[in-house]
């Protein structure tokens with residue numbers, strides 16, 4: 001049996017979860033990305049792994065987006081969210097209707113991130129904010145399916161290729177019990193390179209320090225864009241421009257992605273989920289503003305109900321200019337940056353960090369200048 005080409009594999013591991021013979025093992029590449037490998041001795045050629053793979057047999061039920069909104073949640077929520085806070089609104093709305101919510105939280109030590117399933121609002125708060133690293137799926141497909149088999153309902157949120165894996169794993173069943181929400185996805189960054197970058201950062205600043213918080217999108221200084229990163233070690237807060245943390249430099253410059261991201265099959269206007277959310281491009285509210293793409297009748301019905309939900313915030317239909325900009329973004333061809341193949345071949349992660357993911361000091365100075373200007377502006381506007 002042959003699985004999809006390694007270059008196209010998104011690491012959802014639906015194949016491993018359906019294999020009745022435990023014949024699929026995991027191999028890891030230099031950048032720490034995991035791939036399935038079939039043990040020919042154990043394999044009985046049943047073909048289940050091939051038919052569950054969303055790359056080998058594509059999802060055919062995608063639909064063109066029906067309506068696009070700009071959304072701004074309450075200020076308090078937006079400060080704690082990456083963008084306009086739509087995730088918090090829909091998660092709390094569906095939680096109140098008895099749904100469980102699947103989303104991504106940091107690991108307890110902040111050196112990685114994983115998907116989890118919850119029915120608690122406290123855990124949903126931890127799902128807020130984009131963790132720009134590949135999140136481990138662990139058993140989230142299996143655990144979600146168990147809830148659905150018992151008649152439960154689920155809001156599944158995450159990146160498109162992970163939701164595709166989930167939908168294939170469910171094999172078209174339970175569609176009345178699930179709501180899916182994906183993100184406009186730039187790419188999945190190597191969590192191994194992130195972990196090594198963070199360890200080096202801690203070592204250079206506070207040997208043996210304990211990381212208490214990581215925030216890829218500190219607000220309000222980033223003025224809505226994701227350019228400021230915070231790392232809290234013990235009681236000391238390090239706030240820096242994205243480009244000066246090696247991993248984040250690699251992420252924004254597309255140097256640390258999984259191979260499949262360079263020819264992503266989900267970056268298009270036809271979506272496989274009910275909702276797609278992202279950032280409003282160009283001019284938008286400095287505290288953050290969401291794009292909300294409604295892709296199904298179910299999503300339109302939910303939006304109708306949600307607007308009367310307490311503290312729902314403000315929805316505005318996107319104008320033609322914005323719709324055009326989104327269409328253009330979703331039809332852009334993705335290309336692999338020239339340095340990528342050299343980085344992917346390197347076995348020494350410290351060398352990758354020191355040589356290829358170097359901080360950009362010019363941008364650092366510009367950042368400090370902007371930060372001072374913003375502080376002064378704030379003092380005068382108080």
Ligand SMILES: Cc1cc2nc3c(=O)[nH]c(=O)nc-3n(C[C@H](O)[C@H](O)[C@H](O)COP(=O)(O)OP(=O)(O)OC[C@H]3O[C@@H](n4cnc5c(N)ncnc54)[C@H](O)[C@@H]3O)c2cc1C
Nearest residue numbers: 081082083084085086087103104128129131157186278279
């Ligand atoms: C890897 C990644 C790439 C993105 N690329 C783009 C982009 O190119 N353009 C764009 O407009 N928007 C992008 N986004 C989406 C954007 O950053 C915001 O997450 C989105 O606008 C939602 O904002 P919010 O305020 O509603 O959400 P928040 O409250 O900040 O919601 C967080 C949501 O993101 C999910 N999430 C967080 N980290 C991960 C992760 N590592 N993997 C999967 N799901 C995660 C949570 O489960 C939750 O559903 C990306 C997000 C991620 C995680």
Ligand code: SF4
Nearest residue numbers: 009010012013015053
């Ligand atoms: S099912 Fe997922 S992990 Fe398995 S080969 Fe396909 S994309 Fe890769």
Ligand code: SF4
Nearest residue numbers: 019043044046047049
């Ligand atoms: S063909 Fe069947 S037995 Fe072989 S790896 Fe795939 S799922 Fe497992």
Ligand code: SF4
Nearest residue numbers: 161185187188261264
């Ligand atoms: S860019 Fe595409 S392949 Fe890469 S993580 Fe996002 S959805 Fe998956």
